Amino acid sequence: MISNKHVVVDIHTHIYPPSYIELLASRDQVPYIHKPTAGDPRLIILPSDDDQSKPVQNRGRPIDASYSSWEIKRTFMTLHGINVSVVSLANPWLDFLPSSESPKWAKTVNDDLEKACLEFNKEASSSICKLFAFGTLPLSASADDNRAEIIRLKTLRHLRGVIMGTTGLGLGLDDPALNPIWQALQDTETMVFLHPHYGLPETAFGGPEVVAKSGHVLPLALGFPLETTIAVSRMFLAGVFDRFPNLKMLLAHSGGTLPFLAGRLQSCVEHEREFIANGGCKQGPKRDIWEILKTNIYLDAVIYGEPGLKAAVDAGSVERVIFGTDHPFFPPLGAESDAWPSVGTNYAAIPGAFEKNEDIVEGILGGNAIKILGLEI
Structure with missing residues (x-):
């Protein structure tokens, strides 16, 4: 565990506020x-989970009080020495709603988050256990509705950006239909917290029988980070970062495998014969991936090890990597009062990788987030 001489900001921590629970329960x-x-109730999030022939305990995700209780969030923060949490919805956000309903629900959920932060912070003493949030967007609605909500979020004191999934409107983040949303996010200097949605299909791992042998290990360990890697690579190849050079994106799980594969990705671009730069007829990316990693992209430190953390820092910069826990996922399998091994692993990787540079440790733990998101501590 890290000494409390540092201010610790948890940038990756989820909550389902009451309005969202109400929506899903209806x-x-x-x-x-x-x-x-x-x-406990079960969140049925995938069509494959909606199989009535499966035992209830094998369907979906258990949703206990830790997913919606602000008091449990405060207890978790206190237990792990976390001073500030920037909370966000977990998947599936509001992507499933029809366009006629999503603006209303986006406003309701975002107002819920703002109210919770205000009340939570009133009870905080000094800088201990304060709350901010990433809002959610009515993606299925019109570009005007999304832009209006992005602008409105800037008026809410505790909202510091938005969370989005990697599928966008269902066609990926290089979908031209998202261009007005990217424009609005860039115009308002709004941070996008990009989070994987459903992982890769089971066929990528050999099919349902193969996946079942190891429970959720393959989808969580490989599927989620690869989903993020593919989504951002598609944005890069489609020129999204060329068209929106000031777009700001925080990638979950240290960007998946992007920091490790960035060099290979860039080399393949430079050797692609079909791109105009190499004599072909297709417009490839104009900026290289290394520039984008150092100017557009931020990475959380939810990587569970020193090698991955070093790769994240080397790919971007020490000022662009931020601590996170992924609470309430990966809880301990023992007593509820125990410190979480997943959190301890993320904590230990930071001084382990940068033990001789106290400034880097302090920055990753909280200083970077405070500057990047303008948190009032």
């Missing part, structure tokens, strides 16, 4: 909350 199609006769 539905009977994926995604929805299933309430069994015994045990």
Whole structure:
């Protein structure tokens, strides 16, 4: 565990506010909350989870109080020496809603988050356990509705950006239909926290039977980070960062495998014969991936090891990597009062990788987030 001489900011921590729980509980199609006769409710988030032949305990994700309780969030922060949390919805956000409903729900959820932050911070003493949030967007609605909500979020005191999934409107983040949203986010200097949505299809790992042998290990360990890597690589290749050079994106899970594969990605671009730069007829990216990593992209430190953390810092810069926990996911399997091994691993990697540079440790733990997001501590 890190000494409390540092201000610690958790940039990657999730919550389902009451309005969102209400929305999911009112539905009977994926995604929805299933309430069994015994045990915790289950969030049915994938069509494959909506299989009535499966036992309830094998369907979806258990949703206990840790997903929605602000008091449990405060207890978690206190237990792990976290001074500030920037909370966000987890998937599936509001992407499943029809365009007629998503603006109303985006406003409701974002106002819920703002109210919770205000009340949470009133109870805080000094700088201990304060709360900010990333809002959510009505992606399925019109570009005007999304722009209006992005602008409105800038008027809410505790909202510091938005969270988005890697599928966008269902066609990926290089979908031209997202251009007005990228423009609005750039114009307002709004940070985008990019988070994987559903991982890779089971066929990528050999099919359902192969995946079942190891539970959720393959989808979580490989599927989620590869989903992020592919999504951002598609944005890069499609010239999204060329058209929106001031777009700011915080990538979950240290950018997946992007820091490690950036050099290979750039080399393949430079050797692609079909790109105009190499005599072809297709417009490839005009800026290289290394420039984008150092100017457009920020990475959380949810990487669980020193080698990955060093790669994240080397790919971007020491000022662009920020601590996170991914709470309430990866809880301890022992007593509820125990410190979380997943959090301890992320904590230990920071001084382990940069033990001789106290400034880097301080920056990753909280200083970078305070500057980047303008947090009032």
